[in-house]
Amino acid sequence: MADPVIYLDHQATTPCEPAVVEAMAPWWSAQFANPASRSHRPGLLAAAAVEQARAQIATALRVESTAVVFTSGATEANNLALKGLAEAELHAGGRRRHLLCLSTEHRAVLDPLRYLSRHGFELTELAVPASGLVDLEQLRQALRPSTLLVSVMAANNEIGVLQPIAAIAELCRSRGIRLHCDGAQAVGHIPLLPAALGIDLLSLSGHKLYGPKGIGALVVAPGVTLAPQLHGGSQEQGLRAGSLPVPLIVGLATALELALADQAARAVRLKALRDQLWQQLQELGGVHRNGAPAPRLAHNLNVWIEGVEGSALQRRLRPHLAISSGSACSSGEPSHVLQALGLSRQQAAAALRFGLGRHTSAADINSAASLVRAAVTELRQG
Ligand SMILES: Cc1ncc(COP(=O)(O)O)c(C=O)c1O
Known part of the structure; x- marks a missing residue:
């Protein structure tokens, strides 16, 4: 399976x-x-x-x-x-x-x-x-x-x-x-x-x-x-x-x-997991967070990664990880939001949006970080 x-x-x-x-x-x-x-x-x-x-x-x-x-x-x-x-x-x-x-x-x-x-x-x-x-x-x-x-x-x-x-x-x-x-x-x-x-x-x-x-x-x-x-x-x-x-x-x-019943507790839990993901991704070097760290939704992390081509990265991750490079509604084009922040088309294309949710576990986050690190390392080695 x-x-x-x-x-x-x-x-x-x-x-x-x-x-x-x-x-x-x-x-x-x-x-x-x-x-x-x-x-x-x-x-x-x-x-x-x-x-x-x-x-x-x-x-x-x-x-x-x-x-x-x-x-x-x-x-x-x-x-x-x-x-x-x-x-x-x-x-x-x-x-x-x-x-x-x-x-x-x-x-x-x-x-x-x-x-x-x-x-x-x-x-x-x-x-x-x-x-x-x-x-x-x-x-x-x-x-x-x-x-x-x-x-x-x-x-x-x-x-x-x-x-x-x-x-x-x-x-x-x-x-x-x-x-x-x-x-x-x-x-x-x-x-x-x-x-x-x-x-x-x-x-x-x-x-x-x-x-x-x-x-x-x-x-x-x-x-x-x-x-x-x-x-x-x-x-x-x-x-x-x-x-x-x-x-x-x-x-x-x-x-x-x-959603309102567990909103506050969910935000506290997901913020800790999100921050853990950010820490683990930074070990790669050349990882940039898009947008202000705060105020921000507790379950969102958006990064762009140096030295990799967006579509190649997405292809590597796709079998294991469901994440997006931008909004689900404008798939295909590099994000207009990231370009509005000053990123080039190429940088925006090498962005990853992580959206954590109610059922996301610490194990999910550790696996996701490992998968991204492995994919990026491999791609950077060319
Ligand atoms: C900010 C924002 N507005 C509107 C929409 C569209 O919502 P719906 O799918 O309910 O039409 C979305 C969904 O991606 C969204 O993120």
Whole structure:
């Protein structure tokens, strides 16, 4: 039998917890009714399950239930937030046309914003220093009277750095600018309460927090008006048409509760393992950490390694180790995030992203470090 592959790609996706699968189970076949069918009991039961899940999520994030809009994931939540806000501004006859994000945002933010920039809006993609952390003074200077929206991710999906969301919210609030935060990599991993931080729109995703794929949510602050981006029904307060996936919604709520229950302890454990991995990799020499060491997700390490060619390194590691050289969503191209930090295409191609997870053990980390050391040593010897 082939050796098991060590999975260290938890920023691409996480395994769905067995307890989450169990919570979802009754809602596939035994109780399959459409929650929009209010004329019969099975439909009402499904609707009650959806509303209970919504309340669980709202309680966990300390917002009102009405703030939670279910989507198919963070990509859709980002699209609804960004395009929905821009379109609502147009409908209301508002004059704000300027949008701002960081150049290191995920494609699920960059692409909708670039789309808007081709349709009458102006976009600033703010550069970041090598730390990957926004320079607040530069951000302040880039804001204009016409700025409608700032979009900054809470935790970066490649280098794990945590942006100063509360300080950014402060800059936005006093200028009447809406703040969107892509929380796909942060919710369930670090404390992130949107109302307390001043976030107007927060995107999250089930499969990044040990829940199912195909479900996420947009958390909308009171008073924020969005234009729907999916038309075809009045579900989700008219903001997102389509029959609700009851099992996935139940799964998302369960996964979030479980993630918050072990969030602090998990972070402490994974930080120790991550730091151990960093120590062991440094023995090679010529290993550079991408992005600021802190503040950073406890389970992320991203390095580039001198003297090896990226694709050759990936090929050597692939049979034994599941890691990534960048974001799972833009595979093939050297990472735009790493290039934004100042790495060349070649350096970015020789980067490795390690994403540790709930079930990662010390033995996994020791094996991963040995595998990388062996592969790099062999490649350097040519
Ligand atoms: C920061 C960030 N935003 C958005 C997404 C997309 O999330 P989803 O797969 O739920 O659409 C990801 C997933 O890679 C991500 O890391």
